[in-house]
Amino acid sequence: MLTDLPEPDAEARVHSEKLRRHVQERIESAGGWISFADYMDMALYAPGLGYYSAGAAKFGEAGDFVTAPEISPLFSQCVAGQCAQVLGEAGGGDILELGAGSGAMAAEMLLELERLDCLPGHYLVLEPSADLRARQETNIRERAGSLADCVRWLDTAPAEPIRGVLVANEVADAIPVNRFVLEGPDSSEIGVALRNDKLRLEARPAGPELVQALEPVRALPGLAGNAPFQSEISLRLPAWLLTVSAWLEEGVALLFDYGFSRPEYYLPERSSGTLRCYYRHRAHNDPLFWPGLQDITAWVDFTLLAETARDAQLDVLGYSTQAHFLLAAGLDERVGRHVVETQQLRTEIAHGIRQLIMPGEMGESIKVLALGKGDVTVPEGMTGRDMRSSL
Numbered sequence: 001m002l003t004d005l006p007e008p009d010a011e012a013r014v015h016s017e018k019l020r021r022h023v024q025e026r027i028e029s030a031g032g033w034i035s036f037a038d039y040m041d042m043a044l045y046a047p048g049l050g051y052y053s054a055g056a057a058k059f060g061e062a063g064d065f066v067t068a069p070e071i072s073p074l075f076s077q078c079v080a081g082q083c084a085q086v087l088g089e090a091g092g093g094d095i096l097e098l099g100a101g102s103g104a105m106a107a108e109m110l111l112e113l114e115r116l117d118c119l120p121g122h123y124l125v126l127e128p129s130a131d132l133r134a135r136q137e138t139n140i141r142e143r144a145g146s147l148a149d150c151v152r153w154l155d156t157a158p159a160e161p162i163r164g165v166l167v168a169n170e171v172a173d174a175i176p177v178n179r180f181v182l183e184g185p186d187s188s189e190i191g192v193a194l195r196n197d198k199l200r201l202e203a204r205p206a207g208p209e210l211v212q213a214l215e216p217v218r219a220l221p222g223l224a225g226n227a228p229f230q231s232e233i234s235l236r237l238p239a240w241l242l243t244v245s246a247w248l249e250e251g252v253a254l255l256f257d258y259g260f261s262r263p264e265y266y267l268p269e270r271s272s273g274t275l276r277c278y279y280r281h282r283a284h285n286d287p288l289f290w291p292g293l294q295d296i297t298a299w300v301d302f303t304l305l306a307e308t309a310r311d312a313q314l315d316v317l318g319y320s321t322q323a324h325f326l327l328a329a330g331l332d333e334r335v336g337r338h339v340v341e342t343q344q345l346r347t348e349i350a351h352g353i354r355q356l357i358m359p360g361e362m363g364e365s366i367k368v369l370a371l372g373k374g375d376v377t378v379p380e381g382m383t384g385r386d387m388r389s390s391l
């Protein structure tokens, strides 16, 4: 099934084999089976070995996937405009970016915030991958020059909660998920086991924590039948949001991700889930393919995020699509600002905009959740289409 995927070179295969042995040892010490979330955690983040922790190219043409900041600087410029609104109303503050990837968004945001005369006190970055952090330092310096001086990398939580804006683009969809199957009254969890020394996906009866987390899913209309329904849920996502929301004293959090509200996520017709793997710009669904060499991701349940946010005393200021967000955040004016000197540049800009806003591309699949703490106004980008009632 995966024969059309490019073969990794010898060095990459050796790297993947080291990670596979690391997973194997974990499975053996756990008695023969680990949850899919534990496997995904190791495949993406095992120190020095995981996809995000080691040296793979990951982003852009030479990597495996592209994200909005890599597609067009217009994305980050629009987000910067929203940060300027929040910082302007508060009379200043900081920005905290979680999971900054190549650093493209930070560099472009700083350039735009300088243009808007609204630079933050500090632009903080929390990046768990040492490899990516080193790349971010170089890229931000190359693209934004001395503006890089206001960037500070955090190893852990900020010493004090910040006042300002917290941004995360495609971070929640990189948080490990648990995979489950509902069949009649039974719930099982798919994890990873060993068979003849090879990694295998294997289901076991779900434990009490997963069964409880699945209650709202079971309650959805349409899933009551006996046909097997397989999908994923992140048991770690609420804890992640509770942690990061405590880092915001007053201000706005903007979370961008592939995702749905819960009733859309767990539709009977989506009965094989949303988990996808990305390897050299090919999407497929085998998470055991060359562990450590590919990205593994699943769409985000935005209802779960919104419920957790309310528990953390955050206001859900808005929920919208990326397309509506960008248009309401001033995409048109920013396009108009470009002096387009060549036909090639014109084509590149138009192609980038299409990818950002077309419904079949990122425009509708990526959603934006805006959360607020304290006395803040709704960011303009959230006023284009209010989809909160779908959460």
Ligand SMILES: C[S@@+](CC[C@H](N)C(=O)[O-])C[C@H]1O[C@@H](n2cnc3c(N)ncnc32)[C@H](O)[C@@H]1O
Residues within 6 Å of the ligand: 052, 059, 067, 068, 069, 070, 098, 099, 100, 101, 102, 105, 126, 127, 128, 129, 132, 168, 169, 170, 171, 174, 175, 240
């Ligand atoms: C799909 S990439 C997105 C990168 C970047 N935001 C972009 O849009 O290009 C996911 C990023 O999230 C980071 N990440 C994963 N788990 C994280 C966590 N718990 N906190 C902060 N960053 C995290 C990864 O190291 C990586 O930089």
